[in-house]
Amino acid sequence: MPRIDLRSKVRDVPDFPRPGIVFKDIMPLLADAGALHQAVDELAEWAEPRNVDVVVGAEARGFILGAAVAYKLGCGFVAARKPGKLPYLTVGAKYALEYGFDALEMHVDALRPGTRVLVHDDLLATGGTARAKIDLVEQLGAEVVGVAFLVELSFLNGRDKLYGHDVHSLIQYESE
Numbered sequence: 001m002p003r004i005d006l007r008s009k010v011r012d013v014p015d016f017p018r019p020g021i022v023f024k025d026i027m028p029l030l031a032d033a034g035a036l037h038q039a040v041d042e043l044a045e046w047a048e049p050r051n052v053d054v055v056v057g058a059e060a061r062g063f064i065l066g067a068a069v070a071y072k073l074g075c076g077f078v079a080a081r082k083p084g085k086l087p088y089l090t091v092g093a094k095y096a097l098e099y100g101f102d103a104l105e106m107h108v109d110a111l112r113p114g115t116r117v118l119v120h121d122d123l124l125a126t127g128g129t130a131r132a133k134i135d136l137v138e139q140l141g142a143e144v145v146g147v148a149f150l151v152e153l154s155f156l157n158g159r160d161k162l163y164g165h166d167v168h169s170l171i172q173y174e175s176e
Contacts, residue, residue, distance in 0.1 A: 011025040013025050043150070044073050046168045055120050058129055059081050082103070089109075112142070119134055127161030128161065130149075147168070149168070150170050
């Protein structure tokens with residue numbers, strides 16, 4: 001099967017969610033069966049040598065590819081959600097936004113100490129969400145063995161917040 005240019009399947013949406021922002025919409029990529037299959041395969045191929053026990057993904061788009069990658073790797077999937085969305089006891093981590101703070105939570109029993117975790121999200125921008133997921137994993141005594149993204153906005157320097165971790169992205173944008 002011929003390789004698909006995944007970048008060509010990402011749509012730019014100017015001025016969303018605010019003026020001046022160019023939103024990278026991955027929904028066309030997800031709707032294309034070949035592109036979806038290739039993206040999952042490429043993320044799983046990168047993660048496979050890391051002997052992942054669990055993939056952790058944040059809502060909502062991080063659930064889509066994260067769960068598919070976990071399936072491909074034959075491992076579990078753990079959801080990191082906005083506060084108040086999980087029904088059991090949780091641990092939380094706050095992260096900074098341009099206009100304030102947000103937080104993510106996971107169940108207290110989602111990971112055991114020593115669990116090998118791949119942190120996944122659809123997009124790496126400033127690194128705040130990914131850093132919060134790493135903090136949650138580490139609070140529970142698990143080990144982050146890699147951090148993988150579909151899209152990376154390199155010009156925002158999000159990797160700086162993930163220093164010390166093995167980071168991978170399938171599509172990079174060097175400028176808006």
